[in-house]
Amino acid sequence: MLGCAPPRSSRVVIGAKNFTEQVVLGEMLAQEIEAVTGERVERRFYLAGTYICQQALVGGRIDGYVEYTGTALTAILKQPLPPVGQRGKAEVLSSVRKIYEDKYGVRVEDGLGFEDTFAMAIRGDDARRLGLKTISAAVGPARGWRMGVGYEFESRPDGLEGLEATYGLKFAERPRTMDLGLLYRALAERQVDMVSGNSTDGPIRALGFFVLEDDKHYFPPYEAVPLIREDSLKVHPGIQTAMDRLAGKVSAEEMQRMNDAVDGQHRDVGDVVREWRAARGL
Structure with missing residues (x-):
């Protein structure tokens, strides 16, 4: 009987988690590898979260995907948050x-x-009415607010519990946990008053929300970095050429626009990425 490991595809396989930005970034990696190698890349997108992507990568079911450095450090590698002065x-x-x-x-x-950090977002009219710019300044009003968070943010070591402790945040009721896709709708419909979104989310701009500054530097950096298996790079050296071509090319504003194009305008992710690549001369 042969081993139980799944067969490795002869094609390059790129994965992505199950939210819009990840699918855009997975498509970006796949298109660039295809442009360099001239070979079709297999896409395994909408993998259910960080842990599943990590298992797929380590198990050889995918050759690479895009992760965020702060998430990798805390949620995957289980490293303690470094002291504030060492979180560069x-x-x-x-x-x-x-x-x-x-x-x-x-x-x-x-x-x-670009970085995609956690973003404590409130309605723009509340920010203007109360003169709020930072999380510290929102501590007082938050005592009468309802908070909405994603499932992962509620349980992560760099998530809700540490944020509340760092700022002394208390809310009118226990934070509500919901799917990421529902957070901004709940904020717009005044079911909650603050949400833990992501800084490059399209709805922040589209719906006029305001992101409070993390003035105590609680969150570590969340730089978007491709993770690629070393053995895959040996078999498919074109992957490295593609990664070098993409390095430093995506701004936070461009990422937000692409997310909004897919989420808000319901455009095809392949078309959105192709337009971005053409504009960047790739």
Whole structure:
């Protein structure tokens, strides 16, 4: 009887988690690899969350996907949050890069050019009416607010519990947990008054929400970095060429626009990425 490991595809296989930005980034990696190698890339998108993507990568079911350095550090590698003064992009990237290489044989590529950090978002009219710009300034009003969070943010070591402790945040009732796709609708419909979104989410701009500044620097950097198996790079050296071409190319504003094009305008993700690549001369 042969081993139970799933057969490795002869094609490059790129994965993505189950939200819009991840699918856009997965498509971006896939299209760039196809452009470099001239070979079709298999897409395994909408994998259910961080843990499933990590298992697929380590188990060889995918060759790569895009992760965020802060998520990798805390949720995957289970490292403690570094002291505030040691949470710079370079320090976190260096730490994540070494552990992935030593433990998993995975290369952490150079960043795509943007961070997607957690964003404490409130309605724009509330921010203007109360003169709020920072999370610290919102501590008082928050005592009468309802909070909405995603399932992952509620349980992560860099999530809700630490945020509440760092800022002394207390809400009118226990935070409501819901699917990420429902958070902004709940905020717009005044079912909640603050949500833990992501800084590059399309609805923030489209619906006129305001992101409060993390003035105590609670969150670590969440730089978007492709994770690629080292053995895949040996078999398919064109992957590295493609990753080098994408490094530093994506701004936070471009990411937000692409997310909104797919989410808000219901455009095809392949078309959105192709237009972005053409505009970038790729």
